[in-house]
Amino acid sequence: MEHLVRSCYKEGGYIFAKKAEDIAREFGIKRIARLASNENPEVPSPVAVAAAEAAVRHANRYPDEQAYVLIKALKARYGDYPFAVGVGMDGVIETLIRTLVEPGETVAVSTPTFSFYSLAAAAQGARVITVPRREDFSVEPGALIRAGKYAKITVLCTPNNPTGNATPPNAVSEILDRIGGMLFLDNAYIEFSEIDYLPLLKKHDNLVIGRTFSKVYSLAGLRVGYAFLPAWLLPYYQRAGTPFTVNSVSAAAAAAALPDSAHAVRYIGQVKRWRKRYMDEIRYPVLPSDANFVMVDVSPRTGDAVVDLLARRGVIVRSCRSFTGLPDHYIRASIGEDWENELFIREINTL
Numbered sequence: 057m058e059h060l061v062r063s064c065y066k067e068g069g070y071i072f073a074k075k076a077e078d079i080a081r082e083f084g085i086k087r088i089a090r091l092a093s094n095e096n097p098e099v100p101s102p103v104a105v106a107a108a109e110a111a112v113r114h115a116n117r118y119p120d121e122q123a124y125v126l127i128k129a130l131k132a133r134y135g136d137y138p139f140a141v142g143v144g145m146d147g148v149i150e151t152l153i154r155t156l157v158e159p160g161e162t163v164a165v166s167t168p169t170f171s172f173y174s175l176a177a178a179a180q181g182a183r184v185i186t187v188p189r190r191e192d193f194s195v196e197p198g199a200l201i202r203a204g205k206y207a208k209i210t211v212l213c214t215p216n217n218p219t220g221n222a223t224p225p226n227a228v229s230e231i232l233d234r235i236g237g238m239l240f241l242d243n244a245y246i247e248f249s250e251i252d253y254l255p256l257l258k259k260h261d262n263l264v265i266g267r268t269f270s271k272v273y274s275l276a277g278l279r280v281g282y283a284f285l286p287a288w289l290l291p292y293y294q295r296a297g298t299p300f301t302v303n304s305v306s307a308a309a310a311a312a313a314l315p316d317s318a319h320a321v322r323y324i325g326q327v328k329r330w331r332k333r334y335m336d337e338i339r340y341p342v343l344p345s346d347a348n349f350v351m352v353d354v355s356p357r358t359g360d361a362v363v364d365l366l367a368r369r370g371v372i373v374r375s376c377r378s379f380t381g382l383p384d385h386y387i388r389a390s391i392g393e394d395w396e397n398e399l400f401i402r403e404i405n406t407l
């Protein structure tokens with residue numbers, strides 16, 4: 057019966073990090089450093105956990121379709137912007153594409169980058185154009201503008217996954233001025249940088265900024281994302297979205313996590329200390345990063361080989377081979393707890 061499946065799902069799909077548990081079982085290792093998925097290693101804020109526990113007691117009821125509690129928390133934190141929410145930022149990306157892109161229309165993506173944009177666009181029947189970055193992984197605005205002239209959505213991740221570098225706001229502003237459609241700016245890692253793209257929202261009505269609770273807020277398992285979007289787009293986004301997207305437990309936890317800035321600040325401090333130590337102490341070239349991970353050039357080895365060797369030593373990192381447009385000699389490693397980062401540095405330096 058497989059002939060019934062759509063052609064875009066016949067092969068491919070999202071590549072998941074190797075499961076730490078699998079490696080542990082395979083090599084008999086008990087303590088695994090999990091540095092493959094850019095998560096905050098700290099468990100969620102106790103206030104977020106308490107809010108989730110309180111919400112789950114009322115889970116017999118459908119959630120508030122407006123996610124009022126979460127939107128209120130976002131407005132208290134960032135100001136009175138129009139906000140959309142989704143099941144992770146992945147959910148936001150999917151809904152945004154569904155809202156705007158007709159089959160056959162174009163989505164332009166600055167690459168190498170996070171793979172889900174292309175998967176979600178293909179699922180919508182879009183034509184995906186990839187726009188390679190320069191050799192140092194900086195964005196060439198002219199190239200993205202040329203592709204973005206005729207694209208419904210242009211996608212730019214900053215700080216970029218997996219390369220870690222950010223695109224300056226003035227370059228983003230130029231892109232916004234000159235493309236034909238929307239710009240989706242993926243800010244999954246913005247909290248780890250010093251950059252603020254929010255002022256661009258005032259000047260550009262073609263900008264959507266995606267954010268997530270999965271990274272600095274320690275809520276990856278609850279799947280909550282949100283976006284700053286222009287007011288004109290919000291009612292259409294809501295119409296295109298699945299009814300009752302964010303569940304009541306996740307919404308309550310995210311709303312409670314947001315004001316707990318001490319939790320975020322702790323990990324941001326950890327990230328800034330260890331980004332420097334990774335640069336200074338790893339014997340392979342480490343690319344400068346504005347995120348909670350770094351990309352490491354492990355040539356002459358391949359990323360896959362290094363991931364395998366490190367896994368046998370109890371350190372899970374991510375090979376960058378699956379990132380289209382990147383040579384095969386890179387790995388991406390997150391900043392975790394001290395012992396995880398120390399183990400990673402020690403082990404990679406023996407390779």
Ligand SMILES: *Cc1c(COP(=O)(O)O)cnc(C)c1O
Binds near residue numbers: 267268270
């Ligand atoms: C982690 C990540 C996301 C989304 O995460 P969700 O868990 O779906 O909120 C989006 N973009 C990039 C670049 C990411 O790394």
